[in-house]
Amino acid sequence: MNHRHHLELRHIRITLDDHCLVELDARVGPGEVLTVMGPSGSGKSTLLAFLAGFLSEAFDATGRVLLDGQDITPFPPEKRGMGLLFQDPLLFPHLSVAGNLRFGLPPASPDKAERVEQALAQIGLESFGDRDPDTLSGGQKARVALMRLLLSNPCAVLLDEPFSKLDTHLRHEMRQLVFDRLHDAGLPTLLVTHDHDDARDAGGQVIELS
């Protein structure tokens, strides 16, 4: 997790029926956060879908996404190295907490059980491995989701309003945790939100979509 990654968005332009939704040109360095703000319907989700590789064929997109200098635009989602955090923690309901973390680990990683244990300890959830994820609190779920993302060893991270569904008192704490972790891991991050507090806590460059 000590690699230094950087993400480059070159002349991105996404259109739907000749109507331009998003235009963006930016560089995100290791551990930096780029915040994209805008009201709903401004094309934030479309931008994320494009970067993660899930853009529907109805859209036309031009421009290139470079991760550590490599053009990943033609790659399928599972080969891009883009980690995702959604509004909901989306812990797989059929797996245990440990099972969810293990899902994130690449298949070839050694000492899986041990790494899962360590990961649980890091987020203060020792001995929670066998628990049903549905019995966790909102904050605990969010932490497991973050840990699962980090274990999958991404090269860049996309955040889709990950704090909007948390209680206000948890929100600030989670933001700190997420941004600190991503910064420590040296991951370039793109945050999509409509909450100005998110942007302030992220502390990076802010782009407003209209």
Place this chain on the structure above:
Amino acid sequence: MMLRLAPVLIVTLLVGPILAGLVMAVLPAFGYLPVLGGTEFGLAPWRELFAQPGLARSVIVSFATGLVTTGVSLTVVLLFLAGMAGSRLDRWIRRLVSPLLSIPHAAAAFGLAFLIAPSGLLARLVSPGLTGWERPPDLLIVQDPWGLSLMAGMVIKEIPFLLLMSLAALPQLDPQRRVAMARSLGYRPTIAWMKTVAPALYPLIRLPVYAVIAYTSSVVDVALILGPTLPPVLSISVIEWFNDPDLERRYLASAGAILQLGVTAGALLTWWCLEKLTARLMACWIERGGRQRGERSLRLAGKGLILASTLTAFVGLGGLALNSVSGFWQFPAALPEGFTSIHWMRALPALAGPVTSTLTIAIGATFIALVLVLAALENEQRTGRQASKALWLLYLPLIVPQIAFLFGLVVIMESLGAGPRQWVVIFGHLLFVLPYVFLSLSEVYRRFDPRWSRLALSLGASRNGSFWRVRLPMLLAPILTAMAVGLAVSIGQYLPTQLLGAGRITTVTTEAVALASGGNRRVIGVWALVQATLPLFGFILAVGLPRLLWSNRRGMRGAP
């Protein structure tokens, strides 16, 4: 990629045999069947067909059975949904609809026969007290010449089918909001539902309704149990001609099969006209703006009719059970004088073979259907294309009368030298299992939150990995339900087993129906009960297994 082939394979599997079968029924109907030496086209089979005594009556009863059964079933379902939404009865019926649907047609028909026959449970209950009957009255209640008992037997089974289809379609209409809006304008709830939800619901269940018309106007197994005999309904006459030792009658049978196709098409066309007329009348009724009138009667009708049909089905099953263990049982006595297990003990050795072949065929057909359906749905997800235009093709095996194309298939199989083997029967069942498995799974599969798969991919899982590790386990419950539906459909099949198996492959269904002519109620009770319980095991597994597996996973309960 194998996945890409799946939709093509499904369409070929469904459409190919039906078209080929129809062609091979049309040709002999016009005198062309080289195997039997018929090489010249002519109208002789048709002249022979129209010279058959009682043909007109057969045609009319078949035609009327299709329309009346469908009309009554649909009315009951709509009245129930309109009047009972959200009530306790509503929740009860919703829970009962799947097991009701899983009861094979033949078992339900036997149950009804045991109930309403002159010496049946109903007559016993009121005799001799009310009727004064000391002996069973000489009335033709079951197998009445106008097919009324046949229609009643079908209504019992078609109500749960249409109800399930409606319940599946309703959520996308948001009925609560529509009714709430109408009620705020002063409409009583049942009227509100009829005026705001029913007109939007009907187009969504139109294809299932057509399937009911096609099925009921050409049914064979129920008609053998409850239908008129002299003359029988058209489909039965056709079967008799086909099974005639005199092979020359094959021409006549083929012409009859094509006539059956015409009768079903005629019934569909008539329904379509009635549909237009009803739409007009409904429009007038809605525009007139009445808010109160009829509320009470509609409500009572909905409640009474659904209760009557559900009770009949279950009491019928109870009657089967009672008969299967009854000892000596003289007529007006409501209950047997003693109970015995001897009928079961006698039947058990004979049950093993048919039960095994029933399950082999059902599991085989369901498994193939499930693999094809999952492949097609997964392909749809990966390519992002909707295959909705080909959807009506799925209904083809349900809308073309079985008898019309199964004949042709038998002829093809015979000419290919493929004897009555089990795989031929499995393939025949697949034609009917596949559409039901697809229909019960497709909606859940398409509605499955796409973020789960995206998440799995972004965590580095491959597309196949995300299918096996995320989608399949999370959709386990609906997949098992679809399998149970598939098993139930296959277990209930009579005609494909009988025709493609050339009478040599026996399942519990063919055995039970064959017993109908014998009239030994004790033995029929045993076989029909076995036939009714087999599909139930499938549903019990489908409900129980996920609960067991996910007992420690709260998020998997009732989801997704």
